[in-house]
Amino acid sequence: MIQRLQSLYLTLVLLFSLLCFFGSILHFVDESGNAIKLVISGTLTGQNGQAAGQVAIIWPIAAILILISCLSLIAIFLFKNRKIQLTVTIMVIILSAGLIIALALYSFNAISNFKMKITPGIKMAVPFLILVFSVLAYRGILKDDRLVKSYDRLR
Secondary structure, three states, X not given: OOOOHHHHHHHHHHHHHHHOOOOEEEEEXXXXXXXXXXXXXXXXXXXXXXXXXXXXXXXXXXXXXXXXXXXXHHHHOOOOXXXXXXXXXXHHHHHHHHHXXXXXXXXXXXXXXXXXXXXXXXXXXXXXXXXXXXXXXXXXXXXXXXXXXXXXXXX
16 A cells, blocks of 8 residues: 555655765775765766766666666555565665665775775665665565455455
């Protein structure tokens, strides 16, 4: 049902995935102590806005974020068909795990090629929050499905 808790979880997944498009994804510090951030375009920019380098083409991360956003929005409105909603939520879980792996690979690439250190920040937790909330949504949908099946057995 649309007012259930898993709808809130899926909405949070949607909001967190959209949050990744704005601002920087990861923060680094180079050897001289300059703060450098990785934006969705794949460029490393310094504090003064100058480009410090191009890590790689980050379009896979952007594509994963778009897919996570679209699928979580679709899953919110599939409350009448829980089987399809479960399948879509599993796809969101797989994509969010892929997002974490892709961000780890790109950060390793930036660390090894540009001799930087990663600095912890709030935005680093967003992919993990996407994964946690999508798993919680899956568990909520599964719980509702089992509840409806138990009511059907009683009739």
